[in-house]
Amino acid sequence: MDRYSVSSLVGQGSFGCVYKALRKADGKMVAIKVISKRGRSARELKNLRRECEIQARLKHPHVIEMIESLESKMDLYVITEFALMDLNRYLTYNGPMEEEPGRRVIGHLVSALYYLHANRILHRDLKPQNVLLDKNMHAKLCDFGLARNMTLGTHVLTSIKGTPLYMAPELLAEQPYDHQADLWSLGCIAYESLAGQPPFCASSIVTLITVIKHEDVKWPSTLSSDNTPPLLPGWDSCDESQSPPIENDEWLAFLNRSVQEILDGELDSLKQHNLVSIIVAPLRNAKAIPRVLQSVAQLLSLPFVLADPLLIVDLEIIRNVYVDVKLVPNLMYACKLLLSNRQLTDSAASGTHPAGSLSRTLRSIPELSEEELETASSLYELVCHLVHLQQAFLSQFCDAVAILSANELFLNFLTYDFRQADSDSASVRLAGCILALLGCVLRELPENAELVERIVFSPRLRFATLLQSRHHLLRQRACQLLRLLARFSLRGVQRIWGVELRQALQELADNYNYPALRIEAAQTIDEISQFSFFVT
Incomplete structure (x- = not known):
């Protein structure tokens, strides 16, 4: 402690005292928390040391940095960076924040x-x-x-911790909780920062608990109308500035450990909605690297490749959880983020809008790295598997195609020149997935045929090129899709029909090297030949 010069007492409480001090070596202002060991049980001291361990490895601009921790026979010393005041004191002296600075602090x-x-x-x-x-x-x-390391079993934490005014209902009821309890408390802080008082107030703890459990939050009329931008920036924006920071290396380590747990037969984590929500989080973050996205897809795919007949009940539970967390739309959104290329709009470039007004264009397949292509393929292979498993996934897929405006994305996959690609390449597998997905929509939900038509009948796509591909997977799935289109989108087929398409189909029907494809092509010809446009 002789490396520091204490200047004044900043605060004190049941935990001990906090002093403002100067680090002699460089003059840096620090805070020293002195925690007495007297009267503390071994369990309490263990928890204190745990707090130090947790805080020592945290490096983030909005998490207070712990410089070091020291220990004597009677005291524990925690040295952190110094901050001027806490939010409670600020609100006490200054009242509620204006909305703009309030948004920044909450952000x-x-x-x-x-x-x-x-x-x-x-x-x-x-x-x-x-x-x-x-x-x-x-x-x-x-x-x-009170911090606790989250493991895949975090949902078992039920002991009441925290401050009643800011505690989530599930904590008050001593029900299982996870990271969402922190989000509730954050919402309470956001409210108080702008309104000047907590969202729930009562004269007793019993009344307070009742109010938190049963009363709705009432926002003050002094806050701006619904026309104001949202209080908390949406994390589902394609603008990277709206994505929170992500520690990619930490995520990779976490996902690798989770994969090993699944391989060891521990599937409970994937049967919990809240835990799967944590795993899915990087899919919505524009700053997640391809390896993290691919690891998420691989982890969530594992239950379907573990060939254990005892997993049937577990698989049904896991599938339902995946539906509830909207895994399919999240996977599709991650792929769109991956292929997006942020560019300044014309208006932003000309200065008519504030700097940072951004739009995104989609990169073509040749512009992607091999790692990005493999990641996109992994994401859509899981989407394809889920959609063929359960109609709920297929419905979510159709919704996501419309919401994400996925037409251009799919056309990028389908119009690539596959002549130089190997049959097992990511680009071929990706296009094969899209063809299979579009076919599934027509077969299972033909009322959504318009979604498929906007893609397949786009002027950008020459369907005959898919039938003429040197890749067996693409030829077969394109043939299957054409047969379904003839059933549910006949006018569209008539619009694109011509000599090239008929000859491509006939060549497949005459090819004896692939019996299954030959039969598929012959059956497609039989169905379409009933119509007069076939011979044109």
Whole structure:
């Protein structure tokens, strides 16, 4: 401790005292928390050391940095960066924040909390006193005394921790909870920052618990109308500036450990909605690297490749969880992010809109790296498998095609020049998945045929090219799709029909090297030849 010069007492409480101090070596201002060991049980001391271990490895601009921790016979010393005041004191002296600075502070906390959860850490005691503000009004989370490392079994945590005013209903009821309890507390802090008081207030703990469980939040009329931008930026934006930070290396380590657990027969994690929601989170983050996205897809695919007849019941539960967390739309969204190429719009470039007004164009297949192609293939192979398993996945697929405007994305996959690609290449597998998915829509949900028509009958796509491909997978799936189109979109088939398409189909019917494909082509010809346009 002789490396520091203590200047003043900043605060004190049941935990001990906090002093403002100067690090002699470089003059850096620090905070020293002195925690007495007197009267503390071995369990309490273990928890304190755990707090130090957790905080020591956290490096984020909106999480208070622990410089070091020291221990003497009677005390524990935690040295952190110094912050001017906490949010509680700020609100007490200054009243509620204006909306714009309030948004910035809340955005800092969202980013910090996402970082903690990405590192599998629950805070469990979020409140204004644990939000520190520096001289530039940058918010930093602190006090991890109640923090708990998240494992795939986090849902078993049921002991009540935290401050009642900011506690989620499931904590008050001592029900299982996970990272969403932190999100509830963050929402309470956001409310208080802008409204000047917590969203729930009562004269007693019993009444407070009742209010939290049963009352709706009432926003003050002084806040802006619905025309104002959302309070918390949407994380599903294609704009990378709206994506919270992600520790890709940490995610890879976490996903690799999770894969090993699944391979060892531990499937419980994939039967829990909240835990799968955590695993799916990188799919919505534009800053997730391809390896992380591919690892997510591989992890979530594992239950379907483990050939154990005892898994039938588990698989049904897992499938239902995947439906509930909207896995298919998330996988599709991740692929769109992966292929997106952010560019300034003309209006932004000309200065008519604020800097940072961005649009995204989709990169073509040749513009992608091999790793990106393999990742896109992994994502859509899982989508394809799920869609063929259960109609709920297929319905979500159709919705996502419309919401994500996936037509251009699919056309990019289908119009690539496959002549130089190997049969097992990612580009061929990707196009094969899209053809299979479109066929599944026509076969199982023909009322959504219009979604398929917008893609297949686009002027960009020459269907005959798919039938003439040197890749057996593409020829067969294109042939199957054409047969279904003749049943459910006959006018569209008539529009694209011509000599080239008829000859391509006839060549497949005459090819004896692939009996299954030959039969498929012959049956397609039999069905289409009934119509007068066949001979044109």
